[in-house]
Amino acid sequence: MPHGLSRRSFLQGSAVSGIGVGMVAQTSTADAAASRTGGAPVVGPASVPITLTVNGVARALQVEPRTTLAEALRGPLDLTGTKIACNRGACSACTVWLDGVTVCSCMMLAIEVGARKVTTIEGLARGDTLHAVQAAFIEHDAMQCGFCTPGMAMSCAALLEHTAHPSADDVMAAISGHFCRCGTYPHVVAATLAAAARPKA
Ligand code: FES
Ligand code: FES
CATH class of the missing domain: 1.10.150.120 ([2Fe-2S]-binding domain)
Known part of the structure; x- marks a missing residue:
């Protein structure tokens, strides 16, 4: 150790510098992401709160931005009637309606849905009366x-x-x-x- 610098103060100084470097790196990453999206807000990677209107009911949930609509339906919303087979837009097993139009829910992020109304197979029936x-x-x-x-x-x-x-x-x-x-x-x-x-x- 150089004169006047204890092992403890050396390690403390390194830790503080490390945090500083980390903060700079994080800020640069956020700046880079914002510039790539033309200034549009960047969400994630942590979970974000969203509300999906599914089968006429507003459902609040927390999802990672990478979560597809199909995953959100089958996971946190427990609507397992919608199936995931290929998970890449090739089979249509995951078809739901978005404002009345059919979409492959494995090909859409849950955070993209916004105010549009989702209808799943569970929402086709009226009570005990099947569609x-x-x-x-x-x-x-x-x-x-x-x-x-x-x-x-x-x-x-x-x-x-x-x-x-x-x-x-x-x-x-x-x-x-x-x-x-x-x-x-x-x-x-x-x-x-x-x-x-x-x-x-
Ligand atoms: S699971 Fe095959 S298209 Fe979505
Ligand atoms: S894949 Fe079995 S009924 Fe269609």
Whole structure:
């Protein structure tokens, strides 16, 4: 040790300098992030509070910014009807509605949703009364393992929202992004056409 500098004061000085370096590094990182986003606020990496309106109910939750909508639904919101299969936008198992439009919830961050209304398979039924598409899926045996089924039902129900009397081709187009490894496509088409033919409640 140099004259007048104890081991303790040397270590204390190093620690303080280390903190100083860390603070500078952190500030630089934040500045760099802000400049990359054109001054837009940078969130995370810690969890942030958000509110999602899901099936008509405002739900407050805390998520890391990297959390997808699908993960938020299945995790903190405990809505496990929405399935995650490929987790990369290739199978549509995770389909939900955002303001009535179908989206792959694995391809959207929960913090991106904002004020838009999320509808999941749990929100299609009215109390104990199933949506016409859900009832028709059961009647027409339009599922086997069931993994793709909630996403399929969301897309078929969305189709009926804007096309009251679809053709088989319309239904095939609506489910064209959905992968069903069990091969239930003909039953899904039959079920959706049957749902469309039901008298409206
Ligand atoms: S799980 Fe989202 S598209 Fe496959
Ligand atoms: S019912 Fe099994 S993947 Fe479609």
